[in-house]
Amino acid sequence: MRSGAFNRRSVVAGALALAACDRPARSAPADIGFVPPLKTAAPFPVGTCLQVAHLDQPDWVNLALTQCSQLTPEWEMKMEYIVQPDGGLLFDRPDRIAGFARANGMRLYGTTLVWYAQKPKAFEQMAADPASFGKAYDSYITSVAGRYRGQVAGWDVVNEAVAEDGNGWRDSLWSQRLGAFDHMKRAFHVARAADPDAVLFLNDYNLEIIPKKLDTFQRLVERLLAAGAPVGGLGCQTHMPADLAAGSLAKAVAALGRFGLPVHVSELDVSLSRARQRFARRADLEAGQARLYAEAAQALGALPARQRFALTLWGLRDRDSWLKGENAADMPAVFDDQGRPKPAAAALAAALQEVRG
Numbered sequence: 001m002r003s004g005a006f007n008r009r010s011v012v013a014g015a016l017a018l019a020a021c022d023r024p025a026r027s028a029p030a031d032i033g034f035v036p037p038l039k040t041a042a043p044f045p046v047g048t049c050l051q052v053a054h055l056d057q058p059d060w061v062n063l064a065l066t067q068c069s070q071l072t073p074e075w076e077m078k079m080e081y082i083v084q085p086d087g088g089l090l091f092d093r094p095d096r097i098a099g100f101a102r103a104n105g106m107r108l109y110g111t112t113l114v115w116y117a118q119k120p121k122a123f124e125q126m127a128a129d130p131a132s133f134g135k136a137y138d139s140y141i142t143s144v145a146g147r148y149r150g151q152v153a154g155w156d157v158v159n160e161a162v163a164e165d166g167n168g169w170r171d172s173l174w175s176q177r178l179g180a181f182d183h184m185k186r187a188f189h190v191a192r193a194a195d196p197d198a199v200l201f202l203n204d205y206n207l208e209i210i211p212k213k214l215d216t217f218q219r220l221v222e223r224l225l226a227a228g229a230p231v232g233g234l235g236c237q238t239h240m241p242a243d244l245a246a247g248s249l250a251k252a253v254a255a256l257g258r259f260g261l262p263v264h265v266s267e268l269d270v271s272l273s274r275a276r277q278r279f280a281r282r283a284d285l286e287a288g289q290a291r292l293y294a295e296a297a298q299a300l301g302a303l304p305a306r307q308r309f310a311l312t313l314w315g316l317r318d319r320d321s322w323l324k325g326e327n328a329a330d331m332p333a334v335f336d337d338q339g340r341p342k343p344a345a346a347a348l349a350a351a352l353q354e355v356r357g
């Protein structure tokens with residue numbers, strides 16, 4: 001099952017896509033010369049998300065092996081794939097991805113154990129009493145995190161906990177049944193018991209765009225840590241529009257860095273069609289895209305080395321991006337449909353090299 005129903009931004013995005021409409025594509029790839037492989041340019045892991053289907057595409061495999069040192073299953077390690085209608089768990093695809101990572105010496109990252117946007121029927125239909133619901137919740141986290149124990153470097157334990165506008169936390173099946181704060185704290189403890197070595201992350205988006213959301217996210221981290229939850233890392237998704245003001249991303253990453261925990265630039269992409277300026281020139285958007293990819297590397301690079309967990313691209317080639325579902329004309333990645341580096345790849349590689357020194 002790969003349902004658009006889980007893609008909760010598609011409604012908002014649809015409206016934005018209408019506003020941004022299709023911008024003319026570049027006629028020919030820019031001649032940008034040699035771009036060093038990202039993983040060799042970088043002083044920290046560089047990852048990409050992937051789907052099992054990619055493993056059967058030699059071009060994708062070749063590009064990923066050349067460029068990346070870390071893999072995150074895009075959706076097949078989430079409830080949307082693992083939880084079956086009868087409540088059973090299916091692991092064939094995440095196992096295959098984990099096996100591929102292992103066979104190729106790549107780091108594996110898991111997303112996501114608890115996400116408001118995914119509430120399988122098997123959980124919805126369950127008795128609402130906190131004791132039995134809590135048992136099933138714990139059992140899911142234990143089974144999944146336990147299965148990949150020793151294989152994943154880290155997990156997004158709770159994904160997107162902060163409300164869209166930054167006013168408090170999200171309401172979800174999990175918060176309703178187990179408590180707004182308690183379900184999060186509980187998830188971290190259960191994940192810790194299931195995999196003592198994985199770095200456990202709280203992951204969210206728009207932290208570089210909505211100051212109030214960044215603020216609420218920081219307060220939540222403080223509160224979880226104060227309550228003894230084993231939060232070990234902070235994820236900044238960084239799904240950004242190409243015309244995002246310079247410096248906002250660096251500011252958000254620096255703010256997260258102040259906790260002293262590892263920071264993951266966890267789902268990096270830079271959308272041309274999500275740009276807010278309705279009549280922005282294509283060339284300006286592409287320049288903005290390159291600048292923001294570079295800024296992501298610089299922002300992570302500005303943290304102490306032990307806090308630079310990884311920089312993960314949410315799609316290697318334009319055609320791989322989830323944002324295509326929102327606007328087919330978008331080109332949010334650093335490699336084009338054919339896997340050729342775009343100016344954004346050159347800018348990212350140069351920034352990574354600069355950070356490495």
Ligand code: XIL
Pocket residue numbers: 002003006007074075111112159160205237267322
């Ligand atoms: C998206 C994937 O790209 C889709 O394939 C999947 O169906 C739904 O999730 N924020 C997140 C990611 O935390 O997990 C989302 O990934 C993109 C937005």
